[in-house]
Amino acid sequence: MRWYIMMLGLLLVFPLTASGDYREEFEQGFLTKTWSGQQPEENFCIECHSSDKMKPEFLTLAEEWKASWHAQNGIACHDCHGGDPKDSSMSMSPHRGFVGKPSPAEVPEFCGKCHIGILKNYMESGHGKAFRSSGNGPNCVTCHGSHGIQQANIDIINEQRCTKCHSYDRARAMKQALFLTEKKIGELAADLLTLRKEGVYIEDQRKNLFSIQAEFRALFHSVDVNLVKDRTDEFSHKLAAVEKEIVSTRQELRSRRNFSAFLLLVFAGMGSALYLLTKTPKE
Numbered sequence: 001m002r003w004y005i006m007m008l009g010l011l012l013v014f015p016l017t018a019s020g021d022y023r024e025e026f027e028q029g030f031l032t033k034t035w036s037g038q039q040p041e042e043n044f045c046i047e048c049h050s051s052d053k054m055k056p057e058f059l060t061l062a063e064e065w066k067a068s069w070h071a072q073n074g075i076a077c078h079d080c081h082g083g084d085p086k087d088s089s090m091s092m093s094p095h096r097g098f099v100g101k102p103s104p105a106e107v108p109e110f111c112g113k114c115h116i117g118i119l120k121n122y123m124e125s126g127h128g129k130a131f132r133s134s135g136n137g138p139n140c141v142t143c144h145g146s147h148g149i150q151q152a153n154i155d156i157i158n159e160q161r162c163t164k165c166h167s168y169d170r171a172r173a174m175k176q177a178l179f180l181t182e183k184k185i186g187e188l189a190a191d192l193l194t195l196r197k198e199g200v201y202i203e204d205q206r207k208n209l210f211s212i213q214a215e216f217r218a219l220f221h222s223v224d225v226n227l228v229k230d231r232t233d234e235f236s237h238k239l240a241a242v243e244k245e246i247v248s249t250r251q252e253l254r255s256r257r258n259f260s261a262f263l264l265l266v267f268a269g270m271g272s273a274l275y276l277l278t279k280t281p282k283e
């Protein structure tokens, strides 16, 4: 009998937490986008481009792509280059939407068909204008690469990359303007991850933070230091709201834990009392 009571106690004490898998949910959200098709099981672009039929100088591209953030998010060769990954002989036919290798001038639109907000800010920026009028500005690939693209962060702004065309002063001013907001975004993302690992449902806050981040990083592409500074307060407020929710979730979690510990003590007490009660008469 006492075991039943103990078991019941344990069941009550450990709150059941069912949290959806992050990847699964992300993919569901992602697959609703217009440009995302299901990836075929057998992909001839990757197969042929990884085989020894391929020119050695092209072979590394497929390898780079496999290690990229795009590959991890289901963006394959044909999502960027078009073509048909399921039909080996027709895969690179223009009749199957193959567009081939973009010329430098085509790169912004090529990437911008998916990264729409960024394309807009970039086109209106000093960089975009210089790039279009004289080809002197950097395009997406100058800063991000093409096949081995990784998650972005402010370390992309460094002396090596940003002094090819002008002094580092401008780049440094931009990095400083981004720094505090990026730091806060990083901290909040880490807090949310910790909560998630503890089994707390934080999807709404996570999506909210993700969209604040996307908006802020699109703003970077204006390369307008004053605009970033002017809008920093607005982003601080948005991030403060996310932080407030995290703090209150933490408090709630703590009081729930304390209550659980209390229940555990009560049940343990009842358990041992019962144990003693059943024991004593026999002796």
Ligand code: HEC
Binding pocket: 044, 045, 046, 048, 049, 053, 054, 055, 077, 078, 081, 082, 083, 084, 085, 087, 088, 089, 091, 092, 100, 101
């Ligand atoms: C049967 C082998 C094979 C398949 C399948 C294949 N490719 Fe290729 N691809 C090649 C070869 C070989 C070249 C190099 C052509 C050359 O420049 O000599 C090439 C070149 C390319 C280029 C560069 C073209 C240019 O304009 O310089 C791109 C981009 C490309 N492939 C993308 C794709 C995509 C996307 C797919 C799938 C939809 C695909 N390939 C499927 C063999 C293949």
Ligand code: HEC
Binding pocket: 045, 046, 049, 058, 061, 062, 065, 070, 075, 076, 077, 078, 079, 080, 081, 101, 102, 107, 110, 141, 146, 147
């Ligand atoms: C995120 C978009 C993107 C994806 C995904 C992508 N490419 Fe490319 N690819 C580019 C861009 C942009 C270029 C233009 C050249 C450059 O800037 O590197 C290019 C150029 C190429 C070239 C020509 C390289 C040269 O030096 O002439 C080949 C071949 C190629 N891609 C094949 C592939 C294959 C095969 C895959 C899949 C394994 C793939 N690409 C996936 C964006 C992409």
Ligand code: HEC
Binding pocket: 030, 035, 069, 070, 073, 075, 079, 080, 110, 111, 112, 113, 114, 115, 140, 141, 144, 145, 146, 149, 150, 151, 152, 153
């Ligand atoms: C077919 C749609 C598509 C195309 C075309 C495309 N991307 Fe992406 N890109 C995505 C998706 C989906 C992700 C993953 C979700 C995310 O991280 O935002 C991503 C992620 C990225 C990231 C990392 C974002 C982060 O979270 O830090 C960068 C940088 C990036 N892409 C740059 C480029 C560049 C540069 C090109 C052109 C060479 C390009 N993309 C072309 C769909 C695309």
Ligand code: HEC
Binding pocket: 125, 126, 127, 130, 136, 137, 138, 139, 142, 143, 156, 157, 158, 161, 162, 163, 164, 165, 166, 170, 171, 172, 174, 222, 223, 224, 225
């Ligand atoms: C391929 C050349 C090139 C590279 C690489 C480059 N820039 Fe620029 N940058 C330009 C040009 C061209 C302009 C606009 C014309 C001018 O004002 O001189 C510019 C302007 C700027 C401005 C001022 C914009 C304005 O509206 O006042 C900033 C800030 C800037 N760049 C930051 C950066 C950062 C950060 C990097 C590195 C991630 C970088 N640049 C890399 C060419 C480049």
Ligand code: HEC
Binding pocket: 108, 111, 112, 115, 118, 119, 122, 127, 138, 139, 140, 141, 142, 143, 144, 152, 153, 154, 156, 157, 178, 182, 213, 214, 215, 216, 217, 218, 220, 221
């Ligand atoms: C002058 C260098 C430069 C150029 C040109 C550039 N980017 Fe970026 N990009 C960056 C930097 C730096 C960040 C990170 C900003 C931050 O962390 O606040 C970034 C961030 C991103 C992200 C991540 C956004 C997110 O939500 O996490 C994507 C996607 C992206 N860039 C795509 C592009 C595309 C597409 C183009 C061309 C239309 C482009 N970039 C042109 C430097 C550049």
